[in-house]
Amino acid sequence: MEFRTAGYNGYAVKYSPYFDSRLAVVASANFGLVGNGRVYILGLDANGIHAERVYDTPDSVYDLAWAERNETQVIVGGGDGSIKLFDTKSPDNFPVQEWKEHNREVYSVNYNLVTKDSFVSSSWDGTVKVWDPVRPNSLLTLPTHSCTYSTAFAPRSPSIISAVSSDSHLRIFDLRTNPSSANHLVHLIPIHGYPPMPGSTYGPPRQTYAPSECLTHDWNKYRDTVIATAGVDQLIRTFDIRNPKAGPVAILRGHDYAVRKLSWSPHLSDVLLSGSYDMTARVWSDGSNANAPSRPANLGPEAWGDELGRMNVHTEFVTGVDWCLFGAEGWVATTAWDERVCVWDVRSVMNPANASRFN
């Protein structure tokens, strides 16, 4: 199934956590470089996909999050640094709330899944901000000093926030720690790997990579200490924050250009979906499921994980990917700069053995 965001290049897509037939998409004119943005609330039925509501914004929009407490509300981050809250119950086409604190493009917004009363945003201005939708100002600003493309609340904890940024680091903030000069930062993990300690003779040599901008990350929905990251160096890595110094657990190599968006499956704990500037969306296993073929332990993180399937329909950069929480386990939605939103079943791009793992 397909929907055209005519004149607007897709930036993000999210399934409603309440209805299996509702999607929200943000898209921007002129590839998000200059001009308006548009927010689509889409409905799915037997006849296809149709727009239920469309909201226009004065500047590009880059990411959205469904409110976890209210099935009619979505939060949208945009190019002018603003965050807008739209409510489909509102009769007019204007945001019901707007926050303007970020100085640069807001590239990600993410709702707190546990307390459902706050959300977090990240921006090119080098900050992550925590918000309560009923308050006019942010609750907290967490500096990253680096263009931050993606931030998220941990799915099982109301107070742990992660962020990845162009300085090639994964940051973990824990709001339970005392406010101090560390600004709640508890882990600063170099995604490209720790540099070898000069002169040190301890520990085995570990492969390191050149630092590169990290564009996206996602928390595993079942293993609450596992995070996948990906970005400009085309590699998807998984980290276990119980051992932040150990480097990546798995490295998934395959995309030919930067990876723009990652999403772990809500159904299978080892499966994740990625969208890339190479115009494909790919489904991966990180090799952690019990039925995965056994591999020699000494091969390092690159030996783990497999590409399970590849979707080649999009004809431009794939920027948004998301899994449907309901029904059959393989349904996903993707959006891309080709002005299309595609709803498809990952089983359709897999061999039958892999496809049979999805119910």
Place this chain on the structure above:
Amino acid sequence: MSAAQKRLTQVSGHLAGAGSKIAPTEGDSSAGRAKLLQKNPDDIVVTACLRTAFTKGGKGGFKDTHAADMLVGAFKSLIERSKIDPGLVEDIAVGSVLPPGGGATEFRAAALAAGFPVSAAVKSLNRQCSSGLQACVDIANAISAGMIEIGVGAGVESMSLQYGPGAVTEFSELLESHPESANCKVPMGVLSEKMAKDKGIPRKVQDAFAASSYQKAIRAQEAGLFDEEIAPLKVKWENPKTGETEEITVSKDDGVRPGITAESLGKIKPAFAKDGSIHAGNASQISDGAAAVLLMKRSTAERLGQTILGKYVAASVAGVAPLLMGIGPWAAIPKVFEKAGINKDDVDIFEINEAFASQCVWCANELGLDMNKINPKGGAIAFGHPLGCTGARQVSTLLYELRRRGEKVGITSMCVGTGMGMAAVWVAE
């Protein structure tokens, strides 16, 4: 650039793949600097800083002056210049490396002799060549933690009277049996020679750097650029020619010499290995001197009507392998950048101690620093490195030069024997 162009640059950067350069976070860097330049009541500020002149070990003006006496001189000048009521100073930290017992007793006595009342506490501390900086940082931390309100960070060293084999005790068998631990007592010259060889720092580069240090220092001295930071000191001095004791006023660094070029340094024999590259002309001089820095919160300074010269922002300390102690600044400077939220482009002047030309050049090149920003008035190669004093000395050298140029952000940093580095960020006002 227009907003659209900036976005295009950012997004096209994503397509470069593994060979990509990380796009600088535009706006953030200047925001980091802007944040640094803000003035808040709880800033830790410097209201006076000074040093004595540095004189050559064994022959200079301070050759017969005890470390504690130089300290008395520095303290007296500090009280005089700042017009602070000495009764308000609650703690004094003195960094010093060589004195037996850390100098704890003499330094307390020196504070009393300088006019501080008995209520002003004194401690001595030793983090090798960064002792003077550590003293300032300790005082700044004690102020921000609320332990004290006003304090003095200082450093002093009489290498004439206290430099020698007695400075390190014998290592036990246990320490000798651990390889990295045994490395801690390898002499600085020997390990720096090895490091210069391993890291491939040619003698030519070292000599050129050393010569430029001399040239910058002589220019600065002739232009009077050290006059503000140096407090002249009257001392007794035995004239080696006549054997008579005279009273002299020391107000000039006597290690600074005219006419030194890379070519003239090129003729000196290496000191630590026949085929080596390090010699007396491209290593720091053995010197005597003292320095002191008066620190308090901005709110206190304003209440007391003190002149604010600058503020302390953040400091870092980092460990490295003992044999590579010279790379200390390379480890410490990025760490302090992260703490202060700035990058190298935000910094106007780097005061990086020139323990050896080899290590200073290596650190600067490795960090990609602009050579014109490093030690604009010369460094330890030209005027000396009285070990425990240097860290406190750099504060005066840096703040007065930043103020003279109308610049703002500076770093002081040094390598530390046994394999460490320290760095601190200061802002002139």
